[in-house]
Every structure is written in structure tokens, then in C-alpha cells.
Amino acid sequence: xxxxxxxxxxxxxxxxxxxxxSCSPISGHRSVSWYQQTPGQGLQFLFEYFSxxxxxxxxxxxxxxxxxxxxxxxxxNVSTLxxxxxxxxxxxxxxxxxxxxxxFGEGSWLTVV
Amino acid sequence: AQSVTQLGSxxxxxxxxxxxxxxxxSSSVPPYLFWYxxxxxxxxxxxxxxxxxxxxxxxxxxxxxxxxKSETSFHLTKPSAHMSxxxxxxxxxxxxxxxxxxxxxxxGITLSVRP
Numbered sequence: 001x002x003x004x005x006x007x008x009x010x011x012x013x014x015x016x017x018x019x020x021x022s023c024s025p026i027s028g029h030r031s032v033s034w035y036q037q038t039p040g041q042g043l044q045f046l047f048e049y050f051s052x053x054x055x056x057x058x059x060x061x062x063x064x065x066x067x068x069x070x071x072x073x074x075x076x077n078v079s080t081l082x083x084x085x086x087x088x089x090x091x092x093x094x095x096x097x098x099x100x101x102x103x104f105g106e107g108s109w110l111t112v113v
Numbered sequence: 114a115q116s117v118t119q120l121g122s123x124x125x126x127x128x129x130x131x132x133x134x135x136x137x138x139s140s141s142v143p144p145y146l147f148w149y150x151x152x153x154x155x156x157x158x159x160x161x162x163x164x165x166x167x168x169x170x171x172x173x174x175x176x177x178x179x180x181x182k183s184e185t186s187f188h189l190t191k192p193s194a195h196m197s198x199x200x201x202x203x204x205x206x207x208x209x210x211x212x213x214x215x216x217x218x219x220x221g222i223t224l225s226v227r228p
Contacts, residue, residue: 004156033215043203043218056215090156092216102207102216104149104157 002027004093004105012111018079021108025072025093031055032074033102034066037088046089049074050096078110086112115140115206119219127227132191134222136178136204139185146187147205147216148178157203163187174198199226 005024013019025032033048033056045058049068066076072093078085088107116139126132138144145164149157161172168180178189187204201223205216 035216042220043205043216045215045217048215058215092157101159101162102147103159106156 006105023091029093031094117219125225134189
């Protein structure tokens with residue numbers, strides 16, 4: 001069974017640009033969530049999508065957005081990039097049953113210069 | 114609101130020694146608790162989880178953790194450290210009782226293993 005797949009793995013962007021990251025969840029998992037990991041703030045929850053609807057949202061500015069498609073694949077977008085957005089962005093998928101394990105992908109490393 | 118406290122940012126042990134990584138949580142509802150491990154330049158891998166079944170939870174790679182409600186703790190242990198255990202370890206909590214995949218993580222602890 002394939003795991004959570006994130007693309008691209010590494011990317012470099014310039015301040016002011018926007019970026020789109022993609023996540024394919026484990027087959028059969030309908031919930032996808034995103035986390036940002038930085039050395040200073042640690043792992044922080046961005047948002048969660050289920051059945052193409054945002055079900056939960058963390059405390060991030062509106063520049064961070066996401067969406068989920070009918071096949072459960074998800075994308076997140078960051079607009080008007082700032083240097084502080086440099087981070088590892090992790091996607092996680094969940095079968096959406098209470099207590100089930102949340103599986104993480106390898107992450108997308110974003111560097112903003 | 115949920116929170117997780119992992120005391121100390123770095124733990125160093127000798128190979129073969131006991132590993133003890135501490136985690137205390139705060140939750141207004143019965144929690145689900147998790148330990149994840151992250152190797153350099155990789156994502157998070159689940160070590161073990163507590164979901165109100167048994168209080169002593171056994172995970173992969175010889176790790177285990179004990180849920181102690183009275184102490185609001187979920188400490189991770191391994192009887193004998195191996196060089197391959199060197200990594201960063203995260204404790205996380207989520208709310209039980211529903212399909213909730215929002216995890217609140219601790220700051221993480223870097224484990225070093227000396228030869």
C-alpha cells in the first residue's frame with residue numbers, strides 16, 4: 001500500500017512569489033491535514049480537509065490556503081511568500097475513524113530567498 | 114485546549130542504556146496520545162499510540178510508553194538504546210471521541226546515542 005506522497009520534495013522560491021504543494025493520501029483515506037515545521041515554532045497545524053471541505057483550521061494568515069479534490073488529493077497554496085515561510089510542510093492522511101493513526105508524508109522543503 | 118510539554122530539548126545516552134523521553138499533556142477531554150520519530154530529512158513515523166485501550170503501549174523498534182492519567186504523562190522508554198535510535202522524537206495529543214485528525218505536538222526531543 002503506497003504511503004502519503006508529497007510533491008515537490010524541495011523547492012526554492014523568491015519573496016513575493018506564490019507556491020503550490022501537492023499531497024496524495026493513502027488510498028482510502030478521506031482526511032488530509034497539513035502541518036508546518038520550523039526550528040523555531042516546531043510542528044504547527046495548518047488545516048484539515050475532508051470530503052473536499054475544510055474541517056479544521058490552525059492559526060495561520062489567509063495567505064495560507066488549501067483545497068481537496070474529489071479523489072482526496074490535496075493542495076496547499078502560500079501566496080506572497082515571506083522569508084519566514086521557509087519550512088518543511090508535512091501532509092498527513094487519516095482514514096477518518098476515531099482513534100485511527102495519522103500517517104505522514106516525507107514533506108516538502110520550501111526555502112524562500 | 115490541548116497542549117504537550119516535552120521537558121528538555123536534547124537527551125544523550127550511551128548505547129545499551131535506558132532511554133526515557135518525557136511527555137506531559139493537557140487535555141479537556143480524554144486524549145489520544147502519540148509518539149512520532151523523525152530521522153534527518155524525513156517525515157514523521159509513528160512509534161506508538163494510546164487510544165484508551167491498554168495503559169502500557171508497545172510500539173515499534175522496542176519502544177513502549179505508559180499512560181498515567183493521574184500524572185497526565187505519557188513517557189517513552191526503551192530498555193537498551195541502539196545507535197539507530199538517534200533521531201528527534203515528538204509527543205502529540207489529539208481529542209478522542211470523534212474523527213479528529215488535528216494533532217498538537219510538543220517541541221520535540223533530540224536523542225543522541227553515544228558508542
